[in-house]
Amino acid sequence: MALEHAILVSLTERAGSGYELARRFDRSIGFFWAATHQQIYRVLRRMEDSGWVTHTEVAQEGRPDKKVYRVAEAGRAELTRWLAEPVEPITLRDELGIKLRGASLGDSSAVLREVERHRAEHNIRLEVYLTIQRRDFPKPDKLSGRELHQYLVLRGGVRAEQSFVDWCEEVIQALRSEGIR
Amino acid sequence: MALEHAILVSLTERAGSGYELARRFDRSIGFFWAATHQQIYRVLRRMEDSGWVTHTEVAQEGRPDKKVYRVAEAGRAELTRWLAEPVEPITLRDELGIKLRGASLGDSSAVLREVERHRAEHNIRLEVYLTIQRRDFPKPDKLSGRELHQYLVLRGGVRAEQSFVDWCEEVIQALRSEGIR
DNA sequence: GTCTGCATGTAACTGGTTACATGATTAT
DNA sequence: ATAATCATGTAACCAGTTACATGCAGAC
Numbered sequence: 180m181a182l183e184h185a186i187l188v189s190l191t192e193r194a195g196s197g198y199e200l201a202r203r204f205d206r207s208i209g210f211f212w213a214a215t216h217q218q219i220y221r222v223l224r225r226m227e228d229s230g231w232v233t234h235t236e237v238a239q240e241g242r243p244d245k246k247v248y249r250v251a252e253a254g255r256a257e258l259t260r261w262l263a264e265p266v267e268p269i270t271l272r273d274e275l276g277i278k279l280r281g282a283s284l285g286d287s288s289a290v291l292r293e294v295e296r297h298r299a300e301h302n303i304r305l306e307v308y309l310t311i312q313r314r315d316f317p318k319p320d321k322l323s324g325r326e327l328h329q330y331l332v333l334r335g336g337v338r339a340e341q342s343f344v345d346w347c348e349e350v351i352q353a354l355r356s357e358g359i360r
Numbered sequence: 361m362a363l364e365h366a367i368l369v370s371l372t373e374r375a376g377s378g379y380e381l382a383r384r385f386d387r388s389i390g391f392f393w394a395a396t397h398q399q400i401y402r403v404l405r406r407m408e409d410s411g412w413v414t415h416t417e418v419a420q421e422g423r424p425d426k427k428v429y430r431v432a433e434a435g436r437a438e439l440t441r442w443l444a445e446p447v448e449p450i451t452l453r454d455e456l457g458i459k460l461r462g463a464s465l466g467d468s469s470a471v472l473r474e475v476e477r478h479r480a481e482h483n484i485r486l487e488v489y490l491t492i493q494r495r496d497f498p499k500p501d502k503l504s505g506r507e508l509h510q511y512l513v514l515r516g517g518v519r520a521e522q523s524f525v526d527w528c529e530e531v532i533q534a535l536r537s538e539g540i541r
Numbered sequence: 542g543t544c545t546g547c548a549t550g551t552a553a554c555t556g557g558t559t560a561c562a563t564g565a566t567t568a569t
Numbered sequence: 570a571t572a573a574t575c576a577t578g579t580a581a582c583c584a585g586t587t588a589c590a591t592g593c594a595g596a597c
Contacts, residue, residue: 262466285443
C-alpha cells in the first residue's frame with residue numbers, strides 16, 4: 180500500500196489536485212513509484228473515505244475547476260504509523276532477464292538488440308537523474324532534513340540506473356565476444 | 361505477460377509439474393521473477409487452454425500423482441514470437457524510497473533502522489548469488505549458449521543486489537553524519 | 542503425534558493497466 | 570484547423586497476493 184503513503188508524503192509537502200499529483204509523479208516521486216492519473220484519482224477517493232485527506236473545490240479562470248486535497252489529522256497519523264513499520268526489500272522483476280535466459284530458444288541477435296535498446300533507455304534516465312542532481316543538489320554534504328532525504332532517494336535512482344547500464348554493457352560484451360569466437 | 365514466458369523457458373529446459381516449477385521459481389528464475397504455486401497453477405491451466413503446453417498424468421509410488429507439463433508446438437512458436445518483441449525496461453518501485461522521502465515527517469531513526477535492515481537483507485541475497493556464481497560458473501569466459509545466458513542473468517542479480525547494498529550504505533552514512541552534526 | 546515434503550487446488554481480494562469519455566482553453 | 574494542456578472521471582480487465590483446503594508419506 181505504498182501509493183497511498185507516497186501521496187500522503189507529497190500532499191504533506193504541498194496540497195494539490197489529483198492532476199497536480201499526477202504531474203509530480205511524472206517527476207520526482209514517480210521516478211521511484213510510478214502512477215497514472217486514473218489510479219491517483221481512485222486512491223484519493225478511497226483516502227478521503229478513510230478520512231486521511233479532505234478536499235476543497237477551487238474555481239479557476241480559463242481553466243476547469245479543481246479539487247485541492249490536503250492531509251487530514253488521520254492521514255498524518257497513518258503516515259507516522261506506516262513510517263515506523265517494516266516494508267519488504269525490493270525484489271527484481273525484470274522481463275529482460277527472462278528474455279536473456281531464453282535467448283538460445285529464439286533469435287539471440289534480436290535479444291542482443293533488445294539489451295542495447297535497454298542500455299540506451301537506462302542511459303537516458305541516468306542522465307535525467309544526474310542533471311537533477313547537479314542542478315538541485317550541487318553541495319550534497321551541506322544538506323539535512325527533507326532536502327537530504329530527497330537527495331538520497333535521487334541517489335538511489337542514479338545508482339539503480341547506473342547498475343542497469345553496467346549490466347547491459349556486460350551482457351552486450353559477452354554476447355558479442357561469444358559471436359566472434 | 362512475462363510469467364507465461366518464464367514458464368515456457370523453464371519447461372523447455374525440462375518438463376515438470378506445477379509443484380516442480382514452483383520449486384524452480386524459488387531458485388534460479390524466481391530470483392528474477394518470483395511466483396507462488398497458486399499463480400503457477402492458474403497460469404498453467406490458461407496456457408493449456410491456449411494450447412501452449414500439454415500435460416500427462418504421472419502416477420508415483422509413495423507420493424501423490426502429478427501432472428507433468430511440456431511445451432507444445434504452439435508454445436514454442438509463442439516463445440519465439442515473444443523473444444523477438446520489445447519489453448519495457450524496468451522501473452524502480454521501492455517502498456523504502458518513499459519512506460526515506462517522508463522520513464522527516466515521522467520517526468527518522470526508525471527509518472534509519474529500516475535502511476539497515478534492508479542492507480542486511482540485500483547482503484544476504486548478494487551472498488547467495490555470489491555463492492551460486494562461484495559454484496556453477498567458476499570460469500565465466502569459457503561459457504557459451506544457454507549457460508552463458510544463465511550466467512549473465514545471475515550477474516544481473518549480483519549487480520542489482522550490490523547496488524542496493526551500496527545505496528543503503530550511502531544512506532546510512534549520510535543519516536548518521538547528519539545526526540552527529 | 543506432530544512436523545515437513547509432495548502435490549493440487551478454490552476463492553476472495555488488492556493493485557495496477559488500458560481504453561474510453563468529456564470539455565474548456567491556449568498555442569501553432 | 571489541430572494539437573497540447575488542464576482537469577476529472579468510468580469501466581473492464583489483468584496480474585498478483587493471501588487465506589483456506591485436502592490428503593498421503595516419511596521422519597523424529
